[in-house]
Amino acid sequence: MKGKKMYDAILETSKYLKSKIKNLNPEYLIIMGSGLKNAIPDLEKEIKIPYTDIPNFPPTTVKGHVGELIYGNLYGKNVMVMRGRFHYYEGHPITFISFPIRLFNHLGAKKLLVTAAVGSLKKEIKPGDIIVLKNHINLMDTNPLIGNYYEKFGEMFVDMSEPYKMATVNALKKTVKDIKFKEGVYVAVSGPCYETSAEANMYRTIGGDVMGMSVVPEVISAKQLKMDVMGVCWVSNYVPGIENKNITHEDVLKLGDFAGEKIKKIVELSIKKELI
Numbered sequence: 001m002k003g004k005k006m007y008d009a010i011l012e013t014s015k016y017l018k019s020k021i022k023n024l025n026p027e028y029l030i031i032m033g034s035g036l037k038n039a040i041p042d043l044e045k046e047i048k049i050p051y052t053d054i055p056n057f058p059p060t061t062v063k064g065h066v067g068e069l070i071y072g073n074l075y076g077k078n079v080m081v082m083r084g085r086f087h088y089y090e091g092h093p094i095t096f097i098s099f100p101i102r103l104f105n106h107l108g109a110k111k112l113l114v115t116a117a118v119g120s121l122k123k124e125i126k127p128g129d130i131i132v133l134k135n136h137i138n139l140m141d142t143n144p145l146i147g148n149y150y151e152k153f154g155e156m157f158v159d160m161s162e163p164y165k166m167a168t169v170n171a172l173k174k175t176v177k178d179i180k181f182k183e184g185v186y187v188a189v190s191g192p193c194y195e196t197s198a199e200a201n202m203y204r205t206i207g208g209d210v211m212g213m214s215v216v217p218e219v220i221s222a223k224q225l226k227m228d229v230m231g232v233c234w235v236s237n238y239v240p241g242i243e244n245k246n247i248t249h250e251d252v253l254k255l256g257d258f259a260g261e262k263i264k265k266i267v268e269l270s271i272k273k274e275l276i
Contacts, residue, residue, distance in 0.1 A: 001056070002095040002148040009056045010103050016055050017107070021047055021071055026080035028271060029101070029109040031218060033085065033116035034062070035236065035256025039263040040081055041271070043072025051084065056099070058092070060084040075272045080104055087214055088140065089191040095148040098221040102153055105225045111276050112222045112229045115263055117236040117256065118186065118210035119195070121203055123243070125210065125235055128255045130181040130262050132172055133164045133231030136216050137208055140190045144217040145224060154224040163219050165228045171275040172266065179262050184209030186231065188216035197241035210235060230276045232266055234259035 001009055018024050032039060051057040051067040060067035062084070070081040082100060086092050101112065118131065125131065149156045169183060187203045189195065191213030195203070203211055210233060222229050236255060270276050 001093070001099065003150040006095070006099060006102065006148070007150055007152055009099070010106050013054060013056045013103055014107055017049070020049055024071070025078050025108045026071065026104055027077050027109060028079045028111045028113060029104045030079060030081045030113045030267065031085050031115065032081060032083050033214065033233070035117050036115055036234070036260045036263060038257050038260030039115060039267065040070065040083065041074050041079065041264060041268050043070065043074050043079060043081075046070060046072040058086070060086070061090050062087065074268065077271055079271065080109060085214055085218070087191070088142070088217065089213055094142045094144050094146070094217060097217040098144045098148060098153070101218055101221040102225065105222075105227060110227055112218070112227050113267055113270070113276065114215050114218055114229065114231045116212050116215050116233045118212045118233040119237050119239045120210055120235045120242070121187070121200060121208050121239055123238070125182060125184065127235050127237055128259055129235045130179065130259060130266070131184040131210055131233045131235060132169055132181050133186050133233065134166065134169055134183045136163055136186040136188060136219065137206065138188050138216050138220070139203070140188050140216065142190070144221050154226065158220065158224045160220070160223060163223060163229060164231050165276060168228070168230045168270070168276045171273070172270070175273055175275060176266060176269060179265055181266070186215055186233070187211040189213060195239055197239070200239035200241055211239065228276050230270060232263050234263060
């Protein structure tokens with residue numbers, strides 16, 4: 001599904017969502033990553049719709065990605081939350097990763113907040129740390145816009161000189177006083193296998209701070225639509241070669257719960273203060 005066919009699917013899905021949500025007009029789209037159930041903002045007049053009920057939405061297959069839309073109001077702003085994202089490594093065509101971004105932009109969203117769990121490439125970036133993204137490196141060996149051009153989605157050649165709105169990053173540094181966070185460059189790989197120590201060393205050498213298997217296709221799709229983008233991640237583990245300690249799933253869950261509370265505050269403050 002790409003190009004004109006994707007636009008037709010967007011019209012079909014939009015019609016369904018409008019039938020379920022009166023006066024649907026999202027201003028913000030938030031994509032929730034792994035382990036972040038505590039990061040979902042407290043929305044007023046909340047409406048939930050399972051992905052399995054939505055035309056053209058496949059179910060999520062990754063543990064921890066519930067697979068539902070949550071729509072509501074926060075500080076007078078209409079917010080759509082995707083509780084679970086679609087990944088290239090799940091077997092979806094890379095072009096499909098553009099679909100939800102284009103869908104909610106079509107419905108009104110001009111601002112995208114992406115969250116994710118990431119691995120740290122540097123010892124000073126510790127598990128549990130919060131990372132606000134300032135840039136990324138795409139090593140997925142593909143791009144969601146390949147063969148996916150349609151004039152209603154923007155220009156074919158997309159400016160990526162500022163993938164994450166730096167005015168937002170700078171405003172967060174001045175505004176967020178009670179939560180410590182670090183800035184970082186996200187390296188995107190296809191997955192689903194984890195990196196070797198040699199690969200991790202290469203990613204660090206070329207300028208990466210953290211790495212993961214999502215985020216970047218969504219951001220590229222949003223930039224084609226000229227959306228403002230903010231990325232906030234939490235560090236779940238070190239990559240191989242930094243620390244000779246295997247982190248357990250229980251450790252990850254605890255870190256995710258704690259980090260989620262911090263990310264929730266950052267997201268809510270960003271919307272309240274209109275930092276993005």
